Amino acid sequence: MTKKDKSPVAPAAQPKKYPFWFYFAAAFLPFIFLLLIEAGLRIFNYGDDYKVFDKVYSSYSDLLFLNSDVARKYFVNLKNPPTAIADGFSEQKKENTYRIFVLGESSAAGWPYIPNASFPRHLRRMLELKFPDKNFEVINLGMSAVSTYTLRDFTEALVEHSPDLVLIYTGHNEYYGALGVASTQSVAGFPFLNNLYLNLIEFRTVQLFRDAIRLIWGSVASGESDEKPVQNETLMEQMVGENLVPYNSSLYTAGIKQFEENMRDIMELLRKNKVPVILSTLTSNLSGNKPFESVKTEGHPDAASVFRDALEKQEAGDYASAKKLFEYAKDLDALRFRAPSDINKIIRKLSAEYKLPLADVEAAFHSGSPGGITGNNLMVDHLHPNVTGYKLIADTFLDIITDKYLEDGDSSSITKEDLRRISWEKFPFTKLDSVIADLRIKILTGSYPFAAKGAENKLVESFRPADKVDSLAMFVVDRIMTLDEAHFKLAEYYWQQQDYASAAKEVSVLIEERPFNTSNFEQLINMLIDVKQYDLALHYLQRYDKINSNAYTNKWLGSIYLDRGNHSEALKFLQKSFNFTQNDPQLLYNLAGAYYLNNRPKDAFEAIRQCLKINPQNQAAQNFYSQLKPLVESLQ
Known part of the structure; x- marks a missing residue:
């Protein structure tokens, strides 16, 4: 038997080997593509620049103002976000200037009045009278419907501009304010996602995706809905949606936690940069504003019945009991436009922990009210002070500033009583306002x-x-x-x-x-x-x-x-x-x-x-x- 010759077998084809740089480039190609899109969008000026301070007006090229577009960063789907107050300050701080930044919400902004009636303006006028040889810049960063997420961003920016003092009056908007835990203007109600959003939205590419989603969603929603849009909704209506926050619920706790974490971030930023701070307790209308939403929760009565009991105690002259009940009714109110008592507890705790002076505005308002209970005598609604109330907030801050931060030797001989009287007489406010x-x-x-x-x-x-x-x-x-x-x-x-x-x-x-x-x-x-x-x-x-x-x-x-x-x-x-x-x-x-x-x-x-x-x-x-x-x- 003859042995059959075997044909040679061709070797298997080997995959082509590419140099290392090829794989590196392939991996980073999507990022390069996104960078090119980002560059193009910036070149063609698409989207918003969210820097906190900017030279807003060409007429005042040496002054910085709160960026008029910055509110769009925090209001994720609001067509007309709140506006900024035009309080300018010198880009290069001038000699003999005392610079104060004020952080807060609509109460800091002075709503419903023009800024002249806000407590920062009252404060500046009194400081100018008391210290006529100093130049005071009191920059009001207050804005309606913002939460501590916005304030934390503002703090990161303001420390770069040589502040002498920061005043903080905030805490009412942790539930329904921008990025609040129960707000329509929230990414998902989770701090991690909110923080991720705030970092990413600075990129014009992300703004492009956001605008595209809004456009698509708006088209779908308008096509599917037979309901007529509500006309002339107030900002309160637009922020709340349908979200109730019962007392001690998981949503309630999330709001308290969000406030404390963001405030701690703010405190650490200011301490790191050696910026003096005055914290303030919050005030709200206790006796003149019944609870918005009364719901029963386990272990607690409903807010409406507690409010009725408070009115009875007040009528009977038992003001101490009435005050406790009014406070309890506010805490039980499931529509949380007023900060619960736990917010003021955190403010007091942070003041003690960081050894910061506390402007006790809550106590000042109670002291200035009948029976020691804040009501319509100092308030125009649920939480915004009237003109007298805003003046009282300014007075409370002024006492701390003049006692702790400014040398008395630089001041005029004018007494605090005369200071307040003269400031009131010269109040720039008319019947039109x-x-x-x-x-x-x-x-x-x-x-x-x-x-x-x-x-x-x-x-x-x-x-x-x-x-x-x-x-x-x-x-x-x-x-x-x-x-x-x-x-x-x-x-x-x-x-x-x-x-x-x-x-x-x-x-x-x-x-x-x-x-x-x-x-x-x-x-x-x-x-x-x-x-x-x-x-x-x-x-x-x-x-x-x-x-x-x-x-x-x-x-x-x-x-x-x-x-x-x-x-x-x-x-x-x-x-x-x-x-x-x-x-x-x-x-x-x-x-x-x-x-x-x-x-x-x-x-x-x-x-x-x-x-x-x-x-x-x-x-x-x-x-x-x-x-x-x-x-x-x-x-x-």
């Missing part, structure tokens, strides 16, 4: 949860404007007219009536509201000078000059002092104005007069000569020149 606030309160308290959901707002419907002020206030609230336009309209009206003081008051509100808007100063001062109201004009000129000393302020300060016969002061200011500009014939004419009255005829003659070079037709200047020429020649 009051009516605007009243209308905002009606919009809120005539809607859910103060009234049935979806019910007609009877408080708003019943309002009838009785005069020009009421009409202008309606236009502002309905966003037909801006606040500035309304105040100027009212100022024009008073001006036509020759009520110059009232006209000046309307514009002065805007000056205090936006002190960096110098055009308001100049418009008011020009109006006053035109009708020879020099005393009022001098007051605003001095304030304007302190903020921004320029050719305009020095010219008119000098001119008014010249008219009053204070020749040396007049010359000082007019010379300062001349250092800014040498081409103003009116300035040169007044400067010539000041030189002459200060026995400097040669300088007077040179000034009037320059005046005529610019405006040779000026008859008054020609006459003055003719008088000065022989005098100067005789001195040669």
